[in-house]
Amino acid sequence: MLALTILVDGITYASWLFVVALGLTLVFGVLKILNIAHGSFYAVGAYAAASLVSWFGSMGLAPEWSLLALLMAGVATAAILAPLTERGLLRVFYGRDEVLLVLVTYALFLILEDMTKLIWGANPFYVTEPYGLFGNLSFGSLSYVGYDLMLIVLAAICGGAVWWGLNRTRSGKVVLAVIHNPEIASSMGVNVSRVYTVAFLIGVFLAALGGAFTAPMISVQPGLSVGVIIVSFAVVIIGGLGSIEGAAIGALIVGLARALAVHTWPAAELFSIYVAMAIVLVFRPEGLFQRVQARKI
Amino acid sequence: MSQLLHTKGLRKSFGAVKAADDVSITITANERVSLIGSNGAGKTTFANMVTGYLKPDAGSIEFLGKEISKLSPREVTRQGIARSFQIPQVFLQLSVLDNMLVAIACSHGELSFTRSSHRAEAIDSATGLLERFALQAYCDRKVVEMPGGMRKLLDIAMALTATPKLLLLDEPTSGVSVDEKFPMMDTVSAALETEGVSVLFVEHDMEIVQRYSKRVIAFYSGRVIADALPADVLDDEQVQLYVTGRRK
Amino acid sequence: MFRTISLGLVSIAVIVLASIWSPKWLLFPATMAASHGIVTLGIVLMMRSGVVSFGQGMVFACGAYCAALLAKHAGINEALLLVPAGGLASALLALPFAPLLARYRAIFFAMLTLSLSMVLYGILVKTETLGGSDGFNVARPQIMGMELPADMANLGMFWLSLAFVGALSIVMRIYFDSSRGLVALAIRENELRVEYLGSSVQKMIGTDFVVAAFLAGIGGALTGLTLGHIEPNFSYWTTSGELVFAAILAGHHSVAAVYLASFVLELVRSFSALYFPNTWQLALGLFLLIVIRFLPQGLGSLWIGSRQRGDKQ
Numbered sequence: 001m002l003a004l005t006i007l008v009d010g011i012t013y014a015s016w017l018f019v020v021a022l023g024l025t026l027v028f029g030v031l032k033i034l035n036i037a038h039g040s041f042y043a044v045g046a047y048a049a050a051s052l053v054s055w056f057g058s059m060g061l062a063p064e065w066s067l068l069a070l071l072m073a074g075v076a077t078a079a080i081l082a083p084l085t086e087r088g089l090l091r092v093f094y095g096r097d098e099v100l101l102v103l104v105t106y107a108l109f110l111i112l113e114d115m116t117k118l119i120w121g122a123n124p125f126y127v128t129e130p131y132g133l134f135g136n137l138s139f140g141s142l143s144y145v146g147y148d149l150m151l152i153v154l155a156a157i158c159g160g161a162v163w164w165g166l167n168r169t170r171s172g173k174v175v176l177a178v179i180h181n182p183e184i185a186s187s188m189g190v191n192v193s194r195v196y197t198v199a200f201l202i203g204v205f206l207a208a209l210g211g212a213f214t215a216p217m218i219s220v221q222p223g224l225s226v227g228v229i230i231v232s233f234a235v236v237i238i239g240g241l242g243s244i245e246g247a248a249i250g251a252l253i254v255g256l257a258r259a260l261a262v263h264t265w266p267a268a269e270l271f272s273i274y275v276a277m278a279i280v281l282v283f284r285p286e287g288l289f290q291r292v293q294a295r296k297i
Numbered sequence: 298m299s300q301l302l303h304t305k306g307l308r309k310s311f312g313a314v315k316a317a318d319d320v321s322i323t324i325t326a327n328e329r330v331s332l333i334g335s336n337g338a339g340k341t342t343f344a345n346m347v348t349g350y351l352k353p354d355a356g357s358i359e360f361l362g363k364e365i366s367k368l369s370p371r372e373v374t375r376q377g378i379a380r381s382f383q384i385p386q387v388f389l390q391l392s393v394l395d396n397m398l399v400a401i402a403c404s405h406g407e408l409s410f411t412r413s414s415h416r417a418e419a420i421d422s423a424t425g426l427l428e429r430f431a432l433q434a435y436c437d438r439k440v441v442e443m444p445g446g447m448r449k450l451l452d453i454a455m456a457l458t459a460t461p462k463l464l465l466l467d468e469p470t471s472g473v474s475v476d477e478k479f480p481m482m483d484t485v486s487a488a489l490e491t492e493g494v495s496v497l498f499v500e501h502d503m504e505i506v507q508r509y510s511k512r513v514i515a516f517y518s519g520r521v522i523a524d525a526l527p528a529d530v531l532d533d534e535q536v537q538l539y540v541t542g543r544r545k
Numbered sequence: 546m547f548r549t550i551s552l553g554l555v556s557i558a559v560i561v562l563a564s565i566w567s568p569k570w571l572l573f574p575a576t577m578a579a580s581h582g583i584v585t586l587g588i589v590l591m592m593r594s595g596v597v598s599f600g601q602g603m604v605f606a607c608g609a610y611c612a613a614l615l616a617k618h619a620g621i622n623e624a625l626l627l628v629p630a631g632g633l634a635s636a637l638l639a640l641p642f643a644p645l646l647a648r649y650r651a652i653f654f655a656m657l658t659l660s661l662s663m664v665l666y667g668i669l670v671k672t673e674t675l676g677g678s679d680g681f682n683v684a685r686p687q688i689m690g691m692e693l694p695a696d697m698a699n700l701g702m703f704w705l706s707l708a709f710v711g712a713l714s715i716v717m718r719i720y721f722d723s724s725r726g727l728v729a730l731a732i733r734e735n736e737l738r739v740e741y742l743g744s745s746v747q748k749m750i751g752t753d754f755v756v757a758a759f760l761a762g763i764g765g766a767l768t769g770l771t772l773g774h775i776e777p778n779f780s781y782w783t784t785s786g787e788l789v790f791a792a793i794l795a796g797h798h799s800v801a802a803v804y805l806a807s808f809v810l811e812l813v814r815s816f817s818a819l820y821f822p823n824t825w826q827l828a829l830g831l832f833l834l835i836v837i838r839f840l841p842q843g844l845g846s847l848w849i850g851s852r853q854r855g856d857k858q
Contacts, residue, residue, distance in 0.1 A: 032654040088743040092838065098651040099597055103793060103837055106599065106655075110786065110830030117823055226782050230663055233656045270664050278645070286650060374743040388734035399731040402724040403742035408749075412721055413546065414727035438675070459743060482667070 004142065006259045011149040014255025015155035016214045020228060021235040021247040022162060025207030029179045029242030030199035033090065036105040038207050039229030040083060040112035045208030046224060047072035047116055050125035057129060066129040070212040082201040090200075091193075109225065117222055124221035131216040147216065154213060155251075158206060159221040163244055172179075175199065178243065214279035230270070234277045240287025249288055253280070299326050300362075301463050301495055302347065302378075307356035309342055309519075316342035317353065318519035324463065328495045331506040331527070333540055334516030340499045341383070343516070344465050348380050349373035360463070379461035383468045384497075385452035387440050394436040395502070396451060396460070397423035404459035428490040430454045446473040446481055453485055457492065464489070466498035470505055476500065482509050501530065503541055517538055546722045552717055553801060557711050564703055572699050574811035576771050579706035581788060582807035584764035585758030586717055588792040589803055593721070594750055595733035596650060600658030600675050601761045603665045604635035606779035608762025609769035610675065611635070613683040616770075624686035624705055626768040635762025639755045647751035650736075660782050669777035680776025683769055702771045709763055714800050717760075721800070729753070783826070787814075790829055793836055796843020806844055 024038045052069035087109065093104050134146025166172040177185040180193045186192045211224075218224075235254050239246025254273050261272035280288065302324040309317040314337045324330060332340040345351040347358060347369040358366040360376055368376070383391045388396050398414055401407070401422055413419075427433045440448060449469060456464060470478045470484065482505055489496060500506050506513060506527060513530040515523040517539040523530045530536055564572060584605050591598055608631030615621045615630055646657055670678045685693055685702075693701040720726050729749065732739050736746050769775040778784060787810060797808035817825045836843070 036652075036656070089834075099592075099595060100837055100841065102597065102652045102655050103789075106786065106789070107833040107837070109548040110826040110833070114824050114827035114830070118827075122823075143611070191655070226663065230656075230660045233660065237653070237656075241567065267668070270667045274660060274664055369740070370737075371740045371743055371745060374741060380574070380741065386735055386738040388731045390734055390740070391730060395727060395730075398724070399728050400742055402728055403731075403739060403744040406743065408725045408728060408744065410723050410725050412724060413722050414724045415722075419724070455738075455742065 001264060002098040004139075006256070006263050008144055009262070010251070010256035010259035012151055012154060012255075013258060014251040016210045017166070017231060017235060017255055018155045018248055018251035019158050019213075020207050020210035021232045021239070021251055022158060022244065023203040023210070024232050025236045025239070025242055025244070025247045026162065026206070027200055027203035028236070030175060031090075031196050033101055033105065034231060034236075034241070035108075035203075036102065037085075037108040037112055037225075038203070039225035039227070040109050040116070041204045042208035042211035042214075042228045043116055043220075043225040044081065044112065045074050045077045045211030046127075046215040046220045047120045047125065047211075048077050048150045048208070048220075049212035050127045050220050052076075052118070053127050053129055053215075063133060066127075067133065070130060070215070071209070072207055073215075074209035075206070077212075078201055078205035081208075082204040083197065086197050086200040109229075113222070114227065122222055124219040125197060125215075126219055126232040127215040129216070154209075158209070159244060159248060160175075162206075166244075173247075176273070186219060231273060234273050237287055238277050238280045240289035243289035246287055246289035300324075301326055301360065302522065303359045304343075304347070305357050305359075305376075307343070307358065307534060309346060309351060310354060315339075315519040317346065317356075320356070320519070320521055322354075322521065322524070324495055324497065324513060326495055327493060329510045330495070330497050330512045330514060331510035332497060332499045332514050332516065333503075333506060333530075333536075335540055340516050341467060341518040344380065344467055344497070344499060347373075347544040348378060348465060372521070374459055374461075377459075377462040377464065379456040379459045379463075380524070381449070381452040381456045381467060381469065383445075383471060387448055387451055387455070389441040390439060392437050392439055393427065393432055393443070393451060394420070394423055396440055396455060400455035400458040401426075406520045407544050408425055412491075414417040415528035416422070426454055428483075429482055429502070446477045449473060450481065450484065454488070457488070457494075460492070461494055463495045464494050468498060469502065470502055474496060478505060479508075507531070546718060549800075553714060553718075554711065555709055556801070561704060561707060564700060569699060570815075572703055573809065574815055575837075576699070577768065578701040578804060578808035578811045579703070579710045580764045580767035580771060581791065581811070582764075582804040583709060583713055583767070584761040585788050585795065585807055586793040586800065586803050587760035587764075588788055589795060589797050590717065590720075590729075590757050590760070591750070591753050592792055593726070593733060594729045594753060594798045595736075597653045597789060598754070598757065598785075598790075599655045599789055600660070600662030600785050601757070601781070602780040602782065602785035603658070603662035604639055604758040604761040605765040605768070605784065605788070606662075606665060606669065606775075606777070607638045608632060608635040608765030609767075609775045610669070611762070612766035613681065613769050613775045614675075615629040616686065617681070618684055622684070622687050622779050623651040623690065624688045625771060627686055627770065628705075628709065628763055631744060631766025631769075632684070632759045634764035635765065636755050636759040639758030643751035643754045644747070646754055647747040659782055659785065662785055663782060666777050666782075669780060678777055680774060680778075682774050683772075685773060686770050702767075706767050706771070708803065709731050709767060713760060713763065716791055718800050725749070736834065790833055792843075793833060794844055796840075798842065799844075802844045831846070 020042055024035065028034050049070050052073050053066045056065050056069045089108065093101055131147050134150050136143045137146055137149065166175060174190055175195055178190060178192055182192050231254060235247060235250035238253055240251030253276055257272045257276040258269055261269045300323060305321050307317045307320040320343060334340050342351065346353050346387065349368045349372065354537055360378060363376065365373055365376055388399060391475045398419055401419065424433055424436065432447065432450055435526060436508055440451065451471065453466060469535065470482060473481055486509060512526060513527045514521055515530055521540065522535045523533045532540060588598055588601055591752055611634035612627040612631040615627055621627060642661065646654060649657060663812055669675055687696060688701055688705055726740065728744065732749065736771050739746050765779060775807060791806045795802040
């Protein structure tokens with residue numbers, strides 16, 4: 001049944017998209033920066049996954065280990081790029097004009113584009129080992145790849161972990177305080193700059209994780225980053241910036257809209273996502289789950 | 298005595314906080330009215346609702362007979378109400394003269410694509426108004442280089458370009474040093490003399506209130522608890538309890 | 546202002562004369578600098594109000610495709626008709642989006658414009674009747690009814706571009722120096738106050754977006770006609786990015802700086818394509834960071850000096 005296919009496709013797509021968008025919205029919520037280079041971290045994660053999986057393979061490890069390689073790709077990308085970016089670059093420009101920060105993240109995007117091309121070349125990579133690990137599941141006449149369904153579980157874990165971390169731990173409450181008012185948090189003794197670093201690290205990790213776990217489903221090649229940032233941006237706009245639930249609902253809406261387009265009118269794929277976004281914005285310009293804004297004057 | 302502003306039953310809550318609780322106030326032409334009350338009592342919320350920045354949960358705001366509670370700040374300004382801000386809302390990287398030129402261009406709706414922003418008539422109008430606020434000497438200075446008190450004067454001067462009938466000054470002397478307060482308010486008063494405008498100012502300094510206003514409205518917890526001559530209001534028991542502290 | 550305009554016209558006259566003896570490898574980047582500079586001028590226009598469009602590729606491509614399609618299918622061969630038609634088409638394309646976009650600022654505006662340009666890119670790539678991902682060729686146009694002889698073609702297109710540069714720059718200089726131009730700077734500083742002074746910020750930003758689109762359409766048409774070829778890449782994010790880079794390099798005070806910055810970019814691009822094809826973006830990104838860090842007001846600020854009365858020069 002077409003509807004079921006669209007549904008499963010949509011939810012699968014929404015899963016990895018949610019992981020990535022979660023990172024984007026978290027970084028925005030805490031640092032108030034909407035990072036254009038977020039898609040680049042995704043791409044690096046995907047490339048790193050390609051390298052690690054083939055390295056594990058060349059060492060003769062069983063295919064199951066490739067999953068660990070994917071996870072490691074995410075961790076390594078975040079561990080290397082996040083501190084470099086946040087401390088080495090963004091910190092220099094904190095407090096400057098908003099537009100300037102946009103340009104800085106755009107410059108970073110440009111730099112990472114070429115760096116990935118320099119390191120990995122321009123030819124596509126195919127990361128095939130992990131994809132077959134979960135076999136196929138049959139529902140009636142249709143068969144679904146287990147890996148795709150695993151992604152749904154991964155998304156749920158990530159979302160749950162972030163929600164639990166923010167709302168049920170002490171450190172999480174500190175982060176929430178910084179989200180609401182960094183100045184006051186700082187005067188209460190919170191090490192705001194450390195919160196920024198950690199939040200950015202988690203954000204990059206989520207992007208890279210998304211990239212790593214999606215790598216087996218796509219061809220990893222130049223141009224990934226811009227596609228991802230455009231779609232992730234649509235998700236966080238629909239869901240409302242800084243909102244976890246928003247990222248989830250936004251991802252679902254985008255995933256389903258795209259699946260619908262891909263199966264009925266493929267040329268309109270990106271277009272359909274933006275139509276969905278436009279419809280939401282007409283009724284809720286702040287997104288679906290925007291938090292209450294503080295007084296400005 | 299023409300009725301300028303008439304609010305009836307204004308209500309506004311922020312969650313559990315009642316910022317406005319059945320506020321009904323009438324302002325007529327050429328008045329000088331102070332709004333007093335401790336922090337959070339609802340004075341600025343009232344100012345924000347009157348100028349369209351906030352929409353009341355209930356109640357009406359009429360200005361010169363027209364219902365304005367649903368209008369945006371821009372539309373409210375066009376009706377004849379202007380305001381200055383607690384933190385001066387000025388154009389920091391532009392010069393004092395340019396701030397004034399922008400204010401005049403916007404308030405008069407003179408946004409020409411071709412006529413020079415620095416043509417003679419525009420500069421004359423701008424410097425004329427700046428003179429009345431003793432800011433003319435600073436025409437070429439960038440506002441970011443000016444001290445707070447002068448930014449406040451500029452803020453008020455800019456509000457006047459719209460030739461409003463009602464002017465709201467939000468804490469005009471806050472952040473201004475003690476010895477600057479009175480000269481500043483004297484300048485403002487003198488400048489406003491010839492305008493034929495009613496002035497509502499939100500104030501915490503009771504000396505300023507006594508000297509420059511003829512009527513005082515006291516707020517507490519979103520409600521109006523007193524509305525009379527300064528001396529009477531400041532003697533009022535409730536006002537002393539909730540706003541000013543007991544007089545010796 | 547009149548001094549600036551006279552200076553500008555004299556410079557153009559000098560350049561026209563100099564170009565007669567100029568080698569071809571210099572003429573081409575100069576022509577590209579002129580046609581791209583017009584697009585960048587539109588970005589600078591919007592930057593003055595504090596919004597940066599990362600998607601001018603959309604309207605740049607629109608102008609190019611429109612001019613090319615008119616030449617190919619409607620038999621119109623006159624450049625002086627094709628180029629303004631491109632501008633008009635782009636302005637019309639931008640019109641429905643302007644009110645929506647004008648509600649957003651900073652990163653939202655940037656990302657929305659970027660996304661729109663990529664949506665157009667996707668549509669162009671998948672539309673075979675428009676040439677798909679290869680695009681299609683455009684014949685050399687006539688200028689004022691005259692055919693361009695082969696050896697004069699490059700020079701002719703350069704002078705055509707300069708004509709538009711001259712005309713549009715004068716118009717924009719007048720606009721920048723007008724009341725409306727000054728209020729734009731105020732919007733960048735404090736939008737709330739502009740609203741409280743009685744003017745609609747959204748209307749102004751929306752209008753500027755359409756004007757910038759018109760400029761981009763003109764630039765796109767000129768570029769397409771000069772190259773003799775149009776393709777979906779005109780709407781790709783890299784195209785928009787280079788245009789933004791030129792705007793940042795130029796700053797928003799001087800119109801002349803826009804063309805200087807565009808020219809510098811074209812020269813660097815030519816050399817990089819030859820020697821560093823794989824690190825062009827990297828260099829651009831690093832250069833952008835350096836400019837943002839040390840020269841946030843752009844090249845124009847070098848000769849405007851620190852005492853700025855609003856926006857005079």
